[in-house]
Amino acid sequence: MNSMVDVLVIGxxxxxMEAAGQLARSGYSVILAxxxxxxxxxxxxxxxxxxxRRDGNEVGEYLDNLVKNKNxxxxxxxxxxxxxxxxxxxxxxxxxxxxxxxxAVIVATGFDLFDSRRKEEYGYGIYPNVIxxxxxxxxxxxxxxxxxxxxxxARIGFIHCxxxxxxxxxxxxxxxxxxxxxxxQAMEVHEKISGVKTxxxxxxxxxxxxxxxxxxxxxxxxxxxSFIRGKVSEVSQGYNGRLVIKAEDTLAGRPLxxxxxxxxxxxxxxxxxxxxxxxxxxxxxxxENRFFSTADNHTASNRSxxxxxxxxxxxxxxxxITESISHARAAVTEVVSYLREKKQRDE
Amino acid sequence: xxxxxxxxxxxxYQKEIADDHYFYVRSCIRQSxxxxxxxxxxxxxxxxxGKDIYENPSHTTCTGIGYHTDIVPFQTIMTVVARHFALMxxxxxxxxxxxxxxxxxxxxxxxETWKHFPEELEKTREYLLKATGREFDIPENMAHxxxxxxxxxxxxxxxxxxxxxxxxTGEPLKVVEHIGCHYSKMFPKYxxxxxEFPKVLSGMIEAWGGxxxxxxxxxxxxxxxxxxxxxxxxxxxxxxNSVKKFESMKPFxxxxxxxxxxxxxxxxxxxxxxxxxxxxxxxxxxxLSIPVLTYEEVAGLVLGMNPWELGLQYHMVQPEPLLDxxxxxYSKSDKFITKDGxxxxxxxxxxxV
Numbered sequence: 001m002n003s004m005v006d007v008l009v010i011g012x013x014x015x016x017m018e019a020a021g022q023l024a025r026s027g028y029s030v031i032l033a034x035x036x037x038x039x040x041x042x043x044x045x046x047x048x049x050x051x052x053r054r055d056g057n058e059v060g061e062y063l064d065n066l067v068k069n070k071n072x073x074x075x076x077x078x079x080x081x082x083x084x085x086x087x088x089x090x091x092x093x094x095x096x097x098x099x100x101x102x103x104a105v106i107v108a109t110g111f112d113l114f115d116s117r118r119k120e121e122y123g124y125g126i127y128p129n130v131i132x133x134x135x136x137x138x139x140x141x142x143x144x145x146x147x148x149x150x151x152x153x154a155r156i157g158f159i160h161c162x163x164x165x166x167x168x169x170x171x172x173x174x175x176x177x178x179x180x181x182x183x184x185q186a187m188e189v190h191e192k193i194s195g196v197k198t199x200x201x202x203x204x205x206x207x208x209x210x211x212x213x214x215x216x217x218x219x220x221x222x223x224x225x226s227f228i229r230g231k232v233s234e235v236s237q238g239y240n241g242r243l244v245i246k247a248e249d250t251l252a253g254r255p256l257x258x259x260x261x262x263x264x265x266x267x268x269x270x271x272x273x274x275x276x277x278x279x280x281x282x283x284x285x286x287x288e289n290r291f292f293s294t295a296d297n298h299t300a301s302n303r304s305x306x307x308x309x310x311x312x313x314x315x316x317x318x319x320x321i322t323e324s325i326s327h328a329r330a331a332v333t334e335v336v337s338y339l340r341e342k343k344q345r346d347e
Numbered sequence: 348x349x350x351x352x353x354x355x356x357x358x359x360y361q362k363e364i365a366d367d368h369y370f371y372v373r374s375c376i377r378q379s380x381x382x383x384x385x386x387x388x389x390x391x392x393x394x395x396x397g398k399d400i401y402e403n404p405s406h407t408t409c410t411g412i413g414y415h416t417d418i419v420p421f422q423t424i425m426t427v428v429a430r431h432f433a434l435m436x437x438x439x440x441x442x443x444x445x446x447x448x449x450x451x452x453x454x455x456x457x458x459e460t461w462k463h464f465p466e467e468l469e470k471t472r473e474y475l476l477k478a479t480g481r482e483f484d485i486p487e488n489m490a491h492x493x494x495x496x497x498x499x500x501x502x503x504x505x506x507x508x509x510x511x512x513x514x515x516t517g518e519p520l521k522v523v524e525h526i527g528c529h530y531s532k533m534f535p536k537y538x539x540x541x542x543e544f545p546k547v548l549s550g551m552i553e554a555w556g557g558x559x560x561x562x563x564x565x566x567x568x569x570x571x572x573x574x575x576x577x578x579x580x581x582x583x584x585x586x587x588n589s590v591k592k593f594e595s596m597k598p599f600x601x602x603x604x605x606x607x608x609x610x611x612x613x614x615x616x617x618x619x620x621x622x623x624x625x626x627x628x629x630x631x632x633x634x635l636s637i638p639v640l641t642y643e644e645v646a647g648l649v650l651g652m653n654p655w656e657l658g659l660q661y662h663m664v665q666p667e668p669l670l671d672x673x674x675x676x677y678s679k680s681d682k683f684i685t686k687d688g689x690x691x692x693x694x695x696x697x698x699x700v
Contacts, residue, residue, distance in 0.1 A: 234543075
């Protein structure tokens with residue numbers, strides 16, 4: 001199946017949907033290619049969003065409505081595996097043989113969550129009550145936070161920076177969102193379980209977003225979340241079946257050993273597999289952090305090394321939803337300028 | 348514990364272990380304190396498994412203990428290790444089998460250094476040539492001897508006369524496994540099963556019918572730690588590390604401890620005696636201490652070897668409670684005599700007797 005459109009948007013997550021929607025509103029024809037059966041990306045799995053803790057579905061509904069536009073053709077289950085061509089006309093091929101031709105391309109392949117099993121010392125996949133932040137969001141959505149045996153946890157630990165700022169796993173960068181996610185999740189756990197004790201093990205609390213610092217303070221003052229500066233070195237299981245963690249409290253200068261019922265790993269962000277595949281079969285450049293490398297960090301963060309191919313969202317670096325939407329809109333501005341200039345040249 | 352996922356992690360850390368024709372390098376501690384282990388290993392490889400293994404009488408210490416205490420410089424130890432490789436080359440072997448975890452760590456560290464800093468390899472070649480006139484090749488295959496026993500664990504199981512099962516209850520014996528820090532904590536890719544959920548000893552235990560205990564301080568140091576012990580002022584730190592491990596494993600009621608590393612065996616064995624003397628505390632059932640065996644000794648018991656020929660009596664914690672559980676027969680009168688019937692000196696304060 002061959003198709004020709006103005007813009008091909010690769011990836012139907014937050015950034016891809018926003019970019020496709022804004023392009024369609026400006027009258028451009030768009031194919032939105034999403035590798036999964038449904039659009040929405042990771043947002044589908046998030047319960048409440050920080051900093052205001054609104055329901056993630058509300059943003060999802062906004063994006064769904066945005067892409068309901070006659071100028072957009074959504075192609076689900078379509079994994080774009082390569083782009084060829086250059087300024088003027090690009091040909092993209094999908095894993096199922098589909099071919100899409102477009103005048104411009106927006107790459108919005110997003111991120112994958114770090115596979116926490118790679119941090120073997122934390123025992124994810126081995127100890128049933130070691131879960132990830134994504135697993136906890138699912139529990140929130142299902143209405144209750146339960147242990148594997150159905151019991152209610154009384155003590156929960158949150159381990160920050162799992163797969164981020166970690167030379168051992170090859171990720172030197174900060175994923176930016178894990179600190180605030182841990183704060184938000186700890187507070188929500190308190191709201192769901194009366195009398196629960198929560199402990200956040202952090203390297204640095206990076207509260208860089210709007211209102212982040214405020215909810216960090218609220219977590220301490222209103223909910224009594226304990227923040228311990230120190231990285232957990234290992235998780236194991238004690239004789240009574242409870243999890244035992246070892247850490248160093250670097251402010252107190254003491255080693256620490258603690259029994260917990262549940263451990264939540266704040267999984268970081270990595271270049272997505274879809275992005276990896278695309279990068280492997282195109283000449284798009286990547287940075288040392290393995291995300292796509294932008295033409296200029298400050299003045300061209302949506303441009304790639306290929307004229308006519310642009311980036312939107314977390315395929316370039318970790319971003320929150322607000323930033324992803326803003327980045328996608330900026331990408332649209334770039335695409336519109338590019339197509340107008342191209343049209344003028346062609347005429 | 349999620350067994351399928353544990354196996355998945357292990358499956359990612361499989362290493363290639365040579366099938367035959369090993370050049371054997373011994374351990375200083377094992378030769379001195381429980382030489383039966385190395386003796387049995389050679390018997391196992393040559394006579395029971397029918398493989399070729401050779402040791403060169405000119406082999407020396409790797410100087411690892413001196414290296415870890417800052418007495419032996421890195422260039423020196425690289426040259427000593429290069430000499431061992433030269434002996435291997437001269438003997439016509441390409442697969443090295445290392446009996447000591449400290450040495451294994453040293454060899455691994457040196458070969459990794461040479462990979463990343465080829466100029467160090469060239470310097471070492473030059474030093475060795477000048478000092479001894481010898482030349483060397485890097486081994487094609489490097490295995491710790493426990494890797495080799497692990498490789499043949501199922502063959503051993505098929506020849507077993509005893510299994511790691513309590514004869515009276517029919518239940519699997521509960522076993523603490525301790526791989527030793529220098530086996531895979533420095534370079535997880537070179538250890539069977541990696542560093543966090545290592546398979547090398549647990550694979551043997553499971554193949555021979557036992558059950559491995561996963562206790563909270565499983566990964567903790569045995570307490571040896573070179574500087575902790577060799578610097579006399581630090582010995583309290585060494586002991587407190589061992590206490591931490593023993594306290595953590597005690598509720599799981601282990602029947603015995605299996606060790607990979609000479610130092611770990613020595614310290615987990617002898618510190619039990621020390622703690623008992625100092626504080627009257629013991630960590631086994633009914634006031635007894637926990638026997639600490641090497642993997643060769645465990646393999647030997649499984650294969651029906653005489654425990655006194657394996658040299659089990661030369662550990663501080665005596666093995667009789669374990670032998671009784673397994674149903675291994677032994678003679679009390681033969682315990683401290685040589686093969687030709689001469690009396691051996693018997694330690695005064697044996698534990699578990």
